Structure formats: structure tokens, C-alpha cells
Amino acid sequence: MDAKTSAAASLSGAAIIAAIKASGVGFILSVPDITTSSGLLAPIANDNALRLIRVCKEDECVGIASGLSYSDKRALILIQHTGFLDSINALRGIAVEYKQPICMMIGLLQHDPEVVPRASPSYGVRIVEPILEAMGIAYHRISTDADVGKITPAIETAYRDSQPVAFLIARSPS
Amino acid sequence: MMKRTECFRVLARHIKNEPVVSTYSSAFEWDAINPRDLNYLSIGAMGLDTSHALGLALGRPDKRVVVLQGDGSLLMNLGSLTTIAAAAPENLIHFVAHNGTYEANGSHPLPDPKIDFAAMARAAGYAAVFDFTDLDVFTQQVAHVLEQDGPVFATLRVEPSQPLTYDYKRIYDPAKRRAFKAAWQA
Numbered sequence: 001m002d003a004k005t006s007a008a009a010s011l012s013g014a015a016i017i018a019a020i021k022a023s024g025v026g027f028i029l030s031v032p033d034i035t036t037s038s039g040l041l042a043p044i045a046n047d048n049a050l051r052l053i054r055v056c057k058e059d060e061c062v063g064i065a066s067g068l069s070y071s072d073k074r075a076l077i078l079i080q081h082t083g084f085l086d087s088i089n090a091l092r093g094i095a096v097e098y099k100q101p102i103c104m105m106i107g108l109l110q111h112d113p114e115v116v117p118r119a120s121p122s123y124g125v126r127i128v129e130p131i132l133e134a135m136g137i138a139y140h141r142i143s144t145d146a147d148v149g150k151i152t153p154a155i156e157t158a159y160r161d162s163q164p165v166a167f168l169i170a171r172s173p174s
Numbered sequence: 175m176m177k178r179t180e181c182f183r184v185l186a187r188h189i190k191n192e193p194v195v196s197t198y199s200s201a202f203e204w205d206a207i208n209p210r211d212l213n214y215l216s217i218g219a220m221g222l223d224t225s226h227a228l229g230l231a232l233g234r235p236d237k238r239v240v241v242l243q244g245d246g247s248l249l250m251n252l253g254s255l256t257t258i259a260a261a262a263p264e265n266l267i268h269f270v271a272h273n274g275t276y277e278a279n280g281s282h283p284l285p286d287p288k289i290d291f292a293a294m295a296r297a298a299g300y301a302a303v304f305d306f307t308d309l310d311v312f313t314q315q316v317a318h319v320l321e322q323d324g325p326v327f328a329t330l331r332v333e334p335s336q337p338l339t340y341d342y343k344r345i346y347d348p349a350k351r352r353a354f355k356a357a358w359q360a
Contacts, residue, residue, distance in 0.1 A: 027232065053232070053261055055225075056253025063222035067195075067229020070358050075229075093218025098351065 009113070013039030013173030015148045016105075021049060023155035025074045025103070028052045029061035033080035035107030039173030041078060058083030059090035066100045074159060077104040081128050084166070088131070095164035096135055102164040103155050105142075113143055113171035132166055139166040176309045178271045178332040182207050182242070184313050185269075188320055189240065192267075193358060195227040196242035198278040200271055201345055202338050204242055211357035215345040221250030224258060224268060230358075231263035231324075238265045238320070246276045246284060248291060258325050259299035267319065267326040268295075273334045281334055295327035304328040 017040065020028075028044050030052065045052050055061055061077040068075050079087075084106050095102040110122040120126050132139045138158075140150045151167060158165040178200065186208040196204045197217040205213050214230070217223050227241035248255075248270050258266060274287030292305035302322040306312040306329065319328050 051232075053228075053257070055257045057251070059219060059222065060225040060228075060251065060254055060257055063218070063225025064229040064232070066218070067226040067231075068233045070230060070355050071233030072359075073233040090219040090222060094216075094222070098216055098218055098346075098348075 009171070010145055011039075011143065011169075011171050011173045012145055012148070013043060015145060016040060016142070016151065016173055017043060017047065017050075019148050019151035020076055020155075023074065023152040024159075025076045025155065026051060027065075027068055027073060027075040028078055029055060029064050029075055030078040031055055031058050031061075031080070031083050033078065033083070033107035033109065035080065035109055035111075035172050036078060036105070036169055040105070040169075044078070057086070059087040062087055062090040062094050062102055065102050066094050066098070069101055069159075074101075074155070075103065076155070077102065079104065080107045080109050081124055082109060084128065085124065085131075091135065091137070091164065095137065099162050100164070101158045101162050103158050104164070104166045105169060106166055107169045111170055117141065117168060117170065128168065137164045137166055139168055141168050141170055143170040176307065176312065176330060176332045178273070178330065178335060179203050179207065180309050181271070181306075181312060181330045181332060184309070184316055188316055192238045192240050193230055193354070194240045194242060195223050195230065197223045197247060198244055198340075199335060199338055200242040200244055202340060203335070205345060211353040213350075214354055216351050221247045221254070223247055224251060224254040227266060227268070228254070228258055228261060228263060231266040232261065234358075235263070235265055238267060239263075240267045240320075241269065243268065243270050244277065245270055245272045245274065245289075245291065246279075249284060249289075252294070255295055255298035255300070259295075262301070263325055264301070264323045266324045267322075267328075268300075269328050269330055271330050271332050273332050275334045277334060278338075278340060281337070292327065292329045300325045300327040302326045305331070307331045
């Protein structure tokens with residue numbers, strides 16, 4: 001692997017957390033995900049600037065984020081793609097039909113970060129983007145440090161326009 | 175055994191500026207008894223009423239938040255008992271109307287209508303737990319329930335109701351959500 005490829009393949013958890021904070025998010029709602037466990041969830045759990053609410057099942061996050069939005073409090077849902085799949089009905093009702101600003105950071109479990117999610121070796125990962133498109137939910141792939149700059153403006157847009165957004169974490173942040 | 179409408183009429187006498195989150199049969203009965211902009215009715219998915227209420231409570235710790243949930247809804251989001259107890263919002267009051275049926279979906283029974291929700295809430299770690307079977311006792315104690323530091327849980331053991339008219343288009347009207355937000359932020 002040459003230096004250019006090596007640099008392109010890195011994804012900084014600290015940079016992602018900085019982008020989350022820069023977007024005005026104060027609450028992280030999460031069920032643990034192994035892709036983001038050590039690089040995001042663990043440091044967030046020790047960060048006094050973010051209140052971490054640990055939930056039992058991912059669809060709870062959608063309701064909590066909706067309730068918080070009525071007080072203009074911003075939340076980010078940090079889950080695994082399996083939890084996203086399990087939350088489709090809540091997202092259908094709250095994020096899409098009610099047009100609530102539900103912001104999700106979704107770890108792509110068992111994904112090969114060197115290929116696009118639609119070509120993932122994991123069936124569950126392959127169907128994530130088509131489902132988001134069918135639901136009309138905007139999404140951004142976060143694969144390398146070059147993608148981190150997408151996070152803050154996308155969250156700002158979600159809350160400004162009251163619409164959902166998803167960030168697909170394609171490799172484990174370090 | 176109490177009637178849900180009787181309990182809600184008693185409760186309505188004590189509700190002032192608190193938002194009330196409710197869904198399905200509880201939502202239709204509550205909104206008929208006490209129509210107001212501070213009724214939060216757009217839940218989006220069965221069982222998430224408690225999650226919406228937790229978000230409201232965390233967003234404004236200075237305001238008390240009431241949720242009126244059905245027993246089928248709680249069973250669909252039973253983990254929320256643990257989530258709420260762990261988040262420990264002192265301003266959340268959680269009522270469950272326990273009639274043993276999925277009333278809005280044809281009044282079929284719960285998998286086990288005899289389930290003890292108060293015991294579950296107590297085990298999950300709610301700060302205060304009540305279990306009401308008698309309307310006179312509920313009437314006497316409801317103010318005390320609402321004054322407790324939360325999270326507070328109260329089972330209302332009620333009879334199944336007669337079939338209601340479920341006008342979902344009306345209660346899920348976007349105008350109601352806008353009105354709620356305006357009232358909540360006032």
C-alpha cells in the first residue's frame with residue numbers, strides 16, 4: 001500500500017466527533033455498533049460536552065430525537081445498519097411522514113471499506129442505500145477523512161429544513 | 175375495575191401546562207376529554223410514545239411531561255422502561271392503561287393480559303411506582319403521583335372500552351404538530 005492510499009484509507013474518530021459538535025448536536029442516542037465502538041462511542045461516552053443516552057433498541061432513538069427537536073435540541077443517532085433496518089417503521093412514520101430532523105450515523109457491519117456499499121460482501125449492507133433512496137432519506141458515505149466535512153453541513157440542513165439524514169460509516173474510525 | 179375515560183377525566187383536573195403524550199385509544203379519549211395544543215399525538219410507530227416523551231423531558235428538564243400509554247404499546251417498547259430509568263428524567267410521569275387488549279387493532283388479547291407492569295417498572299429502576307385498581311383511590315392520590323420526582327410510573331387497571339372511531343388523519347394532522355411546538359415553546 002503506498003503512502004497516498006494509506007492516507008486516503010484513514011478515518012479519524014476525533015475528526016468525526018469534532019464535526020458532530022460543530023453541528024450543534026448535544027445528545028448522542030445509541031445502541032453499540034462494533035464498527036464505531038472504539039473510535040466513536042467510547043470517546044463520546046467520556047466526553048462531557050455530549051450527553052450519551054444508551055437505549056435498548058434502535059427505534060427508541062427515533063422517538064427520543066423527535067421529542068428533543070421540539071425543544072430545538074439536536075441529537076445524533078449512532079447505530080449499526082442492522083438497527084437501522086430494525087427501525088424502518090419508526091423512520092417511515094417520524095422521519096419521513098412527519099418530516100422530523102432525524103440524523104443517523106450508521107456503522108456498516110462486516111462491510112469491506114474498499115468497495116461501495118452496494119457491492120458489499122454483506123447482504124444487509126448492500127440493501128441500506130437502496131432502502132434510504134426508496135424512503136427519500138438523504139445519505140452520505142463517510143469512508144475516509146476527506147468525507148468528514150460532509151457531516152456538519154448535512155446536520156445543519158437536516159435541522160434547517162426539518163428532514164432526516166444518514167451518514168454511512170464504511171470503515172472503523174480510529 | 176376502572177374505566178379509562180373516568181381515569182382521564184380525573185387526571186384532566188390536575189393537568190395544567192404539562193404536555194401529554196399519548197397514542198391510539200388513549201390519545202383519542204384524552205384528546206376528546208381535554209383537547210389542547212399541548213397534546214402530543216404524532217407518535218409515528220406503536221410503542222414509541224415513551225421515547226417521544228423521554229425526548230421532551232430531556233429537552234426541557236424544567237417542565238413536567240406526562241405520557242398516557244396503552245399496555246400493548248408498552249409491550250412493543252418494553253426496553254424503554256430501562257432506557258427511561260437509566261436516563262432518570264425527574265420530570266417524566268408515565269401512565270399505562272392496562273386493559274389486557276390490543277384495543278385499536280380489534281381488541282385481541284395481549285400475549286399475557288395478567289402481566290404486572292408496575293413490577294417491571296420497579297425492577298427497571300423507576301423512582302416511584304404506583305398501581306391503581308380503584309377510581310376513588312386514584313382520585314385521592316393522583317396529585318401525589320404528579321408531584322413525585324421521576325421517573326414516575328403508574329398502572330391504571332381499566333376495563334376494555336367499546337370500539338372507538340379512530341380518525342387518525344385528524345390526530346396526525348401536521349397542523350397539530352405545529353400547534354404543539356408553538357405551545358411547548360411558548
